[in-house]
Amino acid sequence: MLNFFPNAYPDEDFGSIVYRYFKLSSNPYMMEIMSKLFNVKTVRIRFILPKNLMTLLNNLPGKHSYSLDRLVKEHSYLPLMKPFFTDNEYHNIIEDIGMTKGKIVIGSDQLKHLISNHVRYCPLCLLEDYEKFGESYVHRIHQFKFVLVCPTHHTYLISSCPKCQQPFLYLNRRLLGTPYCSNKHYLPSFAKHSLYTSVLDKLIHQVADETKFIIYNEKNIYIELIRQRYLENALKKGYFSPNGLMQRNKSLIKDFLDFFLIENLEVLGIKINQIHRKFARIYLNLQGNHYNILIHILLMIYFSGSVSNFLNNKIIETEPSIPFGRGPWECLNELCSEYKQKSIVVCQRYSFKDVIYGTFKCENCGYTYTKKCNRRTLQNIDGIYVKNKGWLWERKEEELFKLYELKILQAKKVNKRNRILDKKIQIPERNSFAWISLLFQVYSNVKSYKETARILRTTEIYVKKILIRHQKKVAPFNKSESLKKIV
Numbered sequence: 001m002l003n004f005f006p007n008a009y010p011d012e013d014f015g016s017i018v019y020r021y022f023k024l025s026s027n028p029y030m031m032e033i034m035s036k037l038f039n040v041k042t043v044r045i046r047f048i049l050p051k052n053l054m055t056l057l058n059n060l061p062g063k064h065s066y067s068l069d070r071l072v073k074e075h076s077y078l079p080l081m082k083p084f085f086t087d088n089e090y091h092n093i094i095e096d097i098g099m100t101k102g103k104i105v106i107g108s109d110q111l112k113h114l115i116s117n118h119v120r121y122c123p124l125c126l127l128e129d130y131e132k133f134g135e136s137y138v139h140r141i142h143q144f145k146f147v148l149v150c151p152t153h154h155t156y157l158i159s160s161c162p163k164c165q166q167p168f169l170y171l172n173r174r175l176l177g178t179p180y181c182s183n184k185h186y187l188p189s190f191a192k193h194s195l196y197t198s199v200l201d202k203l204i205h206q207v208a209d210e211t212k213f214i215i216y217n218e219k220n221i222y223i224e225l226i227r228q229r230y231l232e233n234a235l236k237k238g239y240f241s242p243n244g245l246m247q248r249n250k251s252l253i254k255d256f257l258d259f260f261l262i263e264n265l266e267v268l269g270i271k272i273n274q275i276h277r278k279f280a281r282i283y284l285n286l287q288g289n290h291y292n293i294l295i296h297i298l299l300m301i302y303f304s305g306s307v308s309n310f311l312n313n314k315i316i317e318t319e320p321s322i323p324f325g326r327g328p329w330e331c332l333n334e335l336c337s338e339y340k341q342k343s344i345v346v347c348q349r350y351s352f353k354d355v356i357y358g359t360f361k362c363e364n365c366g367y368t369y370t371k372k373c374n375r376r377t378l379q380n381i382d383g384i385y386v387k388n389k390g391w392l393w394e395r396k397e398e399e400l401f402k403l404y405e406l407k408i409l410q411a412k413k414v415n416k417r418n419r420i421l422d423k424k425i426q427i428p429e430r431n432s433f434a435w436i437s438l439l440f441q442v443y444s445n446v447k448s449y450k451e452t453a454r455i456l457r458t459t460e461i462y463v464k465k466i467l468i469r470h471q472k473k474v475a476p477f478n479k480s481e482s483l484k485k486i487v
Helices: 014-025 030-038 053-057 068-075 078-084 087-098 123-133 199-216 223-237 249-260 262-268 279-284 293-304 307-312 316-321 390-403 405-414 433-446 449-456 460-471 479-486
Strands: 342-344 347-352 355-361 368-374 380-388
Touching: 014 030, 014 068, 030 053, 053 068, 053 087, 068 078, 068 087, 078 087, 078 199, 078 223, 078 293, 199 262, 199 293, 199 307, 223 249, 223 279, 223 293, 223 307, 223 347, 249 262, 249 279, 249 293, 279 293, 293 307, 355 380, 390 405, 390 433, 390 460, 433 449, 433 460, 449 460
Parallel strands: none
Antiparallel strands: 347 355, 355 368, 368 380
16 A cells, blocks of 8 residues: 555646656655565656556555546556547557556557657746646657647647757656756746747647547547548548549548648648558548557548637538438347347448448447448348347347256257147247247256257257357356255
8 A cells, every 4th residue: 555646737647747756755766666566676757648547546545536437538658549549449548547457558548659768848848837736747748759849838838958969758757847948047947938920820729729629629629520520521522422432531631731731730740651542541530550640630620720610510412422321320220229220320431342231339338230232223132131239139148048047058969859839839029038048948948959950940059159159258068066956
């Protein structure tokens, strides 16, 4: 149990909080501090993403205001990335941050290229924090490479003392606690304001503002919404064909570079080779390595003038051109509270030969299915393919399996062909939850894959597939213990 841990300041970088604990602890050995706080062996306090936060939270003394959710949202870099991760990816990252089993791959690899190697400060924030809190600290928003000015004071950030060129680094474990550098130069006197006299100055300032907007509104921004807005805007500008597929990638690249100018993009840190032939497919469809957040911010500015306008303004006139309509679409999970209701707001489209596929996912239960339509006529093709039944279905199915678990495991050992009269059995629609329930009941009675398949009018392989999927989740069958329970 720790004796104390400092309270966090607004938008304070997590490494800055740890550094202040290090200074107050009077322990000169950083490795001991890191081992005590997070059970890790390292002297580095610069975290791309924090690790083993539950170890820290479980050892905090008395009543405190810290939580895993608060540390991640208010003091890590993850909120800027969250809108561009799927729900499953984000959930895995949060689990890793809470209790790290190894290297945090998802999240860290995408973020490390966005974070400055040097610690960066706003000279006026240093003074303002010192006057308000009695000490200066590292602001999270200032550490993104493409944020060149402070969104609050409109001053350019510094990564070294303008007078003596002393760099600000995490490595030397000497973060600034006052508005003076290590050589006692008064840093606020070097504050340089953005003058807004050029297109570049305005762009630099807008990028900083838009970055702050995403961080503080990440709860209302999600990957499906971004993908939908990209589709609508690309259709409006003619980069997508009427069936919703990319057709003018070169035109998009040319228009994008003409709008921002290559030299301005280079100042922000974008290299021309990042705007390549797969640019539109990767970023507009959010597929593959689409994690350069600056490019997304610039695309949103290009399409709508700002991130806020991009997210909130719908383009109504694109409706007739979009395969499967504009939505919303129905959830087909009979166990979901939104069953048969139009609760799905996003459709992900892709094509193969003469067919366009639309994937629909219910955010309430995770149920995901695919529909098809003709690429030329946009007429729907009969048939629906279920890609994933979702977490709600799987949980309910697992609960149902446990009701018959003992009998099913015994039947697995016996597995004899016991024919029964099944003429009066009413078979529900295949793959419905009632059908799955009947499968468990029949197998636990007849003790045969083949007989169960005959009764339910399906294949023996499919019966095995469903049963084995659940049997892998339970302990191996113990015949002697089961016989004792029966007796």
